[in-house]
Amino acid sequence: QVQLMQSGAEVKQPGASVKVSCKSSGYTFTSYHMHWVRQAPGQGLEWMGIINPAGSDTRYAQKFKGRVTMTRDTSTSTDYMELSSLRSEDTAVYYCAREGGHHGDNIFWGQGTLVTVSS
Amino acid sequence: QSALTQPPSASGSPGQSVTISCTGSSSDVGRYNYVSWYQQHPGKAPKLMIYEVSKRPSGVPDRFSGSKSGNTASLTVSGLQAEDEADYYCNSFVGNNIYVFGTGTKVFVL
Numbered sequence: 315q316v317q318l319m320q321s322g323a324e325v326k327q328p329g330a331s332v333k334v335s336c337k338s339s340g341y342t343f344t345s346y347h348m349h350w351v352r353q354a355p356g357q358g359l360e361w362m363g364i365i366n367p368a369g370s371d372t373r374y375a376q377k378f379k380g381r382v383t384m385t386r387d388t389s390t391s392t393d394y395m396e397l398s399s400l401r402s403e404d405t406a407v408y409y410c411a412r413e414g415g416h417h418g419d420n421i422f423w424g425q426g427t428l429v430t431v432s433s
Numbered sequence: 434q435s436a437l438t439q440p441p442s443a444s445g446s447p448g449q450s451v452t453i454s455c456t457g458s459s460s461d462v463g464r465y466n467y468v469s470w471y472q473q474h475p476g477k478a479p480k481l482m483i484y485e486v487s488k489r490p491s492g493v494p495d496r497f498s499g500s501k502s503g504n505t506a507s508l509t510v511s512g513l514q515a516e517d518e519a520d521y522y523c524n525s526f527v528g529n530n531i532y533v534f535g536t537g538t539k540v541f542v543l
Contacts, residue, residue, distance in 0.1 A: 359473075361533055361534050364531075416467075417467035418484065418525075421481045
């Protein structure tokens with residue numbers, strides 16, 4: 315069965331960077347796009363970006379351009395999302411989500427990774 | 434890429450129907466038939482309920498239906514059940530492989 319297993323919670327200081335991982339299993343890793351979505355405490359979902367199946371193309375929400383980098387390691391079926399210059403407003407649960415084969419049909423989700431930015 | 438507009442809350446009694454709107458623009462909802470809807474219970478990851486405006490993934494009850502008219506998409510939940518009480522988010526393709534979520538709607542089952 316398809317599983318997306320994310321890395322554990324992180325606590326970072328303002329100005330630092332965080333790298334969240336999402337390890338996939340149960341399907342052909344190089345066949346599907348992966349999205350990254352975040353949710354601040356008590357707030358709504360926010361789309362951050364997407365990486366293509368080969369890992370050769372990324373698209374980011376305007377808000378995160380210049381601060382976010384999404385990569386993937388096809389040898390380990392793992393996606394990474396790195397966010398730099400962290401500020402308190404970046405405190406959120408970060409999710410990876412895999413499409414089901416159609417535009418934006420994110421049918422499989424990781425369990426979420428809580429990133430806390432605090433001095 | 435501004436968030437799509439949803440009402441903050443909606444409610445209905447068990448067995449009734451509730452419809453949630455998702456208003457975008459001619460650049461997103463109005464242009465593409467790539468609107469999806471997600472249900473999220475507290476502390477849980479979102480769950481896909483509708484994709485491509487009106488298609489249901491396997492396992493989603495047919496009480497959930499989606500539609501679109503112009504720049505507004507809608508999710509209707511018929512025959513409301515207690516477990517339908519949750520947050521609901523729309524999501525739309527905006528071109529160039531970019532997406533945007535709606536502001537979210539809390540559905541209460543009275």
